[in-house]
Amino acid sequence: xxxxxxxxxxxxxxxxxxxxxxxxxxxxxxxxxxxxxxxxxxxxxxxxxxxxxxxxxxxxxxxxxxxxxxxxxxxxxxxxxxxxxxxxxxxxxxxxxxxxxxxxxxxxxxxxxxxxxxxxxxxxxxxxxxxxxxxxxxxxxxxxxxxxxxxxxxxxxxxxxxxxxxxxxxxxxxxxxxxxxxxxxxxxxxxxxxxxxxxxxxxxxx
Amino acid sequence: xxxxxxxxxxxxxxxxxxxxxxxxxxxxxxxxxxxxxxxxxxxxxxxxxxxxxxxxxxxxxxxxxxxxxxxxxxxxxxxxxxxxxxxxxxxxxxxxxxxxxxxxxxxxxxxxxxxxxxxxxxxxxxxxxxxxxxxxxxxxxxxxxxxxxxxxxxxxxxxxxxxxxxxxxxxxxxxxxxxxxxxxxxxxxxxxxxxxxxxxxxxxxx
Numbered sequence: 409x410x411x412x413x414x415x416x417x418x419x420x421x422x423x424x425x426x427x428x429x430x431x432x433x434x435x436x437x438x439x440x441x442x443x444x445x446x447x448x449x450x451x452x453x454x455x456x457x458x459x460x461x462x463x464x465x466x467x468x469x470x471x472x473x474x475x476x477x478x479x480x481x482x483x484x485x486x487x488x489x490x491x492x493x494x495x496x497x498x499x500x501x502x503x504x505x506x507x508x509x510x511x512x513x514x515x516x517x518x519x520x521x522x523x524x525x526x527x528x529x530x531x532x533x534x535x536x537x538x539x540x541x542x543x544x545x546x547x548x549x550x551x552x553x554x555x556x557x558x559x560x561x562x563x564x565x566x567x568x569x570x571x572x573x574x575x576x577x578x579x580x581x582x583x584x585x586x587x588x589x590x591x592x593x594x595x596x597x598x599x600x601x602x603x604x605x606x607x608x609x610x611x612x613x614x
Numbered sequence: 615x616x617x618x619x620x621x622x623x624x625x626x627x628x629x630x631x632x633x634x635x636x637x638x639x640x641x642x643x644x645x646x647x648x649x650x651x652x653x654x655x656x657x658x659x660x661x662x663x664x665x666x667x668x669x670x671x672x673x674x675x676x677x678x679x680x681x682x683x684x685x686x687x688x689x690x691x692x693x694x695x696x697x698x699x700x701x702x703x704x705x706x707x708x709x710x711x712x713x714x715x716x717x718x719x720x721x722x723x724x725x726x727x728x729x730x731x732x733x734x735x736x737x738x739x740x741x742x743x744x745x746x747x748x749x750x751x752x753x754x755x756x757x758x759x760x761x762x763x764x765x766x767x768x769x770x771x772x773x774x775x776x777x778x779x780x781x782x783x784x785x786x787x788x789x790x791x792x793x794x795x796x797x798x799x800x801x802x803x804x805x806x807x808x809x810x811x812x813x814x815x816x817x818x819x820x
Contacts (some may be wrong), residue, residue, distance in 0.1 A: 434639035573783030
């Protein structure tokens with residue numbers, strides 16, 4: 409079984425890499441198996457469909473990213489320091505991707521939301537769960553900052569959604585312009601959206 | 615020639631509708647011609663490639679949207695009133711799409727940015743031009759609001775980019791959750807990003 413589970417990992421790894429670069433629709437299972445170096449016939453032994461593989465890639469990617477988000481957002485520091493670290497790590501991650509692949513790959517969840525959400529309900533549902541979980545995690549930090557009277561935003565759910573939306577929108581532009589430095593304004597915008605008090609910062613303040 | 619130009623319009627219309635629903639990669643020229651009701655062989659008489667058709671769809675869509683943006687953003691009202699109207703019309707447009715198609719279709723430019731920007735440089739370049747033009751138009755209104763001391767954002771370019779990024783991010787979520795009412799918080803977030811003075815609003819203020 410060591411051998412077969414190794415083939416499954418190879419298929420998953422190849423699919424993850426190909427999806428990050430070219431999306432989901434343009435890929436075929438034969439191409440994925442070729443990139444994975446496994447016989448084409450073995451695909452359906454491990455995955456019942458391309459959609460099942462897509463879900464497995466999403467789940468694996470979120471399991472890793474979730475650990476990062478939890479480490480950063482549930483640490484000991486002040487709430488806004490933790491949130492700032494999330495933005496810094498996001499920028500660093502996109503910069504590292506750009507350096508290793510030559511292009512900013514963007515956010516897999518955002519990419520698939522726009523590519524797929526209107527034509528596979530199973531993947532749409534999974535992406536909704538992932539973004540709900542992200543908003544939950546950000547909302548908790550926002551609520552803590554609000555309790556400390558460090559921000560003025562009253563509806564912490566709407567504020568957390570706006571923060572994640574700003575992140576997705578800026579990552580979209582970083583990908584389109586292939587320029588991860590575009591992300592360095594995100595934190596200022598986040599503070600403005602939250603109505604952060606001490607900083608008095610808005611999008612345009614250096 | 616009346617007949618041939620009519621066929622070109624039919625291909626364009628079918629491609630636009632199919633791309634809005636299913637993206638670009640998943641489409642084939644045969645399918646587009648079938649939906650357009652024109653002979654498959656006529657495709658290359660009008661378009662030299664699928665990519666050329668994709669560009670034509672983008673150009674046509676932006677020509678229409680640009681007129682709407684110009685009408686709204688260069689009107690006589692106060693700058694922030696004009697910007698607010700842009701957000702209201704965006705929300706109304708997504709709501710109308712949801713009512714007629716059953717699903718929120720999102721922003722064609724955002725959709726294609728995430729689906730395609732890393733694998734067709736020609737389309738990436740065109741999308742960059744379109745978003746540059748959008749940011750230019752928003753920046754002009756933001757600069758006018760700044761001149762009237764109605765907002766505190768100092769770098770009007772960064773602020774305009776953040777406003778368009780917030781719009782794209784929220785439209786992404788409206789599409790993913792198939793819920794156009796998610797867009798009704800956009801204006802509050804926009805005011806917060808700009809550091810609007812009179813309102814004192816932030817993302818969470820009702």
